[in-house]
Amino acid sequence: MNPVSEIITIGDELLIGQTIDTNSAWIGEKMSMIGLPVKRIISISDNPDEIRTFLADSMQRADVVLITGGLGPTNDDRTKTTLAEFFKAELVEDETVLEDILHLLKLRNFPLSALNRAQALVPDNCRVVHNPQGTAPGMWWDKDGTVVVSMPGVPFEMKAIMETSVLPWLQDQFKTPIILHKTIMTIGLGESNLASMLEDWEKALPSNFTLAYLPSPGMVKVRISGTGDSEDVLKSTMAGLTESLVEIAKDYFYGFDDISLEELVGHLLTKNHLSLSTAESCTGGNIARLVTRIPGSSAYFKGSIVAYANEIKMKYLDVSQKMLSEYGAVSRNVVEQMAKSCLLHFKTDFSIATSGIAGPDGGSIFKPVGTTWIAIASKNGILSQCFQFGEHRERNVVKASQTALNMLRIEILKETIST
Amino acid sequence: MNPVSEIITIGDELLIGQTIDTNSAWIGEKMSMIGLPVKRIISISDNPDEIRTFLADSMQRADVVLITGGLGPTNDDRTKTTLAEFFKAELVEDETVLEDILHLLKLRNFPLSALNRAQALVPDNCRVVHNPQGTAPGMWWDKDGTVVVSMPGVPFEMKAIMETSVLPWLQDQFKTPIILHKTIMTIGLGESNLASMLEDWEKALPSNFTLAYLPSPGMVKVRISGTGDSEDVLKSTMAGLTESLVEIAKDYFYGFDDISLEELVGHLLTKNHLSLSTAESCTGGNIARLVTRIPGSSAYFKGSIVAYANEIKMKYLDVSQKMLSEYGAVSRNVVEQMAKSCLLHFKTDFSIATSGIAGPDGGSIFKPVGTTWIAIASKNGILSQCFQFGEHRERNVVKASQTALNMLRIEILKETIST
DSSP states (O other): OOOOEEEEEEOHHHHTTSSOOOHHHHHHHHHHHTTOOEEEEEEEOSOHHHHHHHHHHHHHHOSEEEEESOOSSSTTOOHHHHHHHHTTOOEEEOHHHHHHHHHHHHHHTOOOOHHHHHTTEEETTSEEEOOTTSSSOEEEEEETTEEEEEEOSSHHHHHHHIIIIIHHHHHHHOOOOEEEEEEEEEESSOHHHHHHHTHHHHHTSOTTEEEEEEEETTEEEEEEEEEESOHHHHHHHHHHHHHHHHHHTTTTEEEETTOOHHHHHHHHHHHTTOOEEEEESTTTTHHHHHHHHSTTGGGTEEEEEEEOSHHHHHHHHOOOHHHHHHHOSSSHHHHHHHHHHHHHHHTOSEEEEEEEOOSSSSOOSSSOTTEEEEEEEETTEEEEEEEEOOSOHHHHHHHHHHHHHHHHHHHHHHHHHHO | OOOOEEEEEEOHHHHTTSSOOOHHHHHHHHHHHTTOOEEEEEEEOSOHHHHHHHHHHHHHHOSEEEEESOOSSSTTOOHHHHHHHHTTOOEEEOHHHHHHHHHHHHHHTOOOOHHHHHTTEEETTSEEEOOTTSSSOEEEEEETTEEEEEEOSSHHHHHHHIIIIIHHHHHHHSOOOEEEEEEEEEESSOHHHHHHHTHHHHHTSOTTEEEEEEEETTEEEEEEEEEESOHHHHHHHHHHHHHHHHHHTTTTEEEETTOOHHHHHHHHHHHTTOOEEEEESTTTTHHHHHHHTSTTGGGTEEEEEEEOSHHHHHHHHOOOHHHHHHHOSSSHHHHHHHHHHHHHHHTOSEEEEEEEOOSSSSOOSSSOTTEEEEEEEETTEEEEEEEEOOSOHHHHHHHHHHHHHHHHHHHHHHHHHHO
């Protein structure tokens, strides 16, 4: 049996919705990468009975139990005393920890309070784990074949403790199989249709490989995972599998390893010294926002006209009154004019334009809510296409933005390969 | 004993860190508000043995078990068949569910695949819970004194199912004490400072009332909760407490009950027949995006110039080369010019302008990353202010957008009261 781990998170704030547990996802990724995959995550309140019961259960099942939270200086944090009791230890003052605390307090110009001093008390039978970022140390026990580590719940303190001590110590202690993951990003096909497309491919997977689908609005991430003893063999099998999967799904594939479309487009524009502007109606500035999320985007993104009102389309993007009455604002003619003028006025290599009915109102039989025109313009001309994204306003904006960025990606690739 | 609930989330993506579990926090908040607080959250893989074992344990401890995830159409989702076995049910095709699926696919122009059709199969002894947003229905069992509900893990589908069916059904079934909540929205003060400000007020709370802080970047929601037998008494006590809390925090209070600033600003603009435009540099279109998230925003929002490059500030917003060299793009002069020109060219009653250093690069000793100028213009003149939001790019954009909307809110209130 390969060794596995569990996470126990302690604190009412997770149970009443005050805090979203981001620690567990971070820990889960790190532990899976060193071959000690997390099999269960359990969130409980800071109650001694709960802690004892669930820790005992986890120790029965797992080789490593990582506990986060409940180590703050205030009275509602009772994890340390409960763990000391559980492991039949006395709390004793640790000089090194006290020094750490004094050092940190001095940096922040705080005096040493009784509550701070109490944080230097540690169970006398644990291995003390240095906390480079805070006053609460981590604690490590190795008992009845299971490693139990308790860490503070503050994300940057937990991460520092994991990276400097816990992860390397665990790698030392456990002989684990090698695990590889590859994530393939797709856009434009729903999970079930993508799964149908990949059904035969999936059936032919070697037994040490698995496939998982991770959908979000408009996109599906596909993840291949493989386990084995030889990294070389795994890597070469993974490369072959990745290639064949991408070949089958090539019309929907856009990138690897969680890269976003805005990041990928940013790379392509930077690499080819190209610039971008947007003329947005239904997306309301969302494409500009996505593009500018990427650090360094000012190198290629000049700006945007958000033309929500028709008069703004006319004033800044040369859309005529005649065009609006004849075809309507949500039309090929209008979206192409928007893209063309945007390219011209902003003097960029590419422009994106959107015009659609985001909803909930404004739909008709001929143009129902969700109808969206998207155009991409460049010196080589204009490409435009009409989509039907559905009934949900916010998702329409998300899908229109992603689809536009994907159309731009394809155009950049075409034009930079052909030149 | 008051009834309690547990959450079981199913899916490898949570365990290997591919997805952060945001569902549980949302459910935890909602369940605590109807008096069925979540006591434990357990995340496991999509493995039949795991599902059986942990569901049986949860049913021993809790009155309600809410299961999310593992209901997708693909082969790696095995929750439905496992639950059918667990509850000794046959899977039968449900006509209503099939109709829902056909309707959704038609809207999206997708054909009915075998995998989609399989989603219409439901255990024959459960109460089928309509999914208004997707193809996988929810399932409700009431067995040995415990309610078990299984829902898809896609957040918007889960939320729709909870709000339209599960929460009201649970309230019907359980006789819980009356619980009232009032949420007070604040902006501009951190959690610990707000808590210090409200310390004496909190100490004087009646014993059946509690206070909770729910921070997010730049904002803190404060929630008062009261439990009792008489709704009238609770309501009147709550009204008094709310009034006194708002009075203490009046400089930071902006609204009630989870209203967003963009929604509140939308109400104010609509009510007073006023219009808005934005000229955005560092926020990159994010304010326009927030404003246009609100259905009906086309009635008051005309559009935006996202002037990311200086040449766009010059071309569209009359910022001069001299001004840029003399004061820099992140300056009072430039942001006021942007707001003034935006108001003029878009012919709106109000305009917002932003210019700042979002980071990670571009900072200096005099203007470190996070330095942000915001201006609000109207026929009565221009108000501008400089802020220091910190080192984190994405949070800088969020904070700048919220602060700008809050400044606009205050200006609209001033001008509509004085006229």
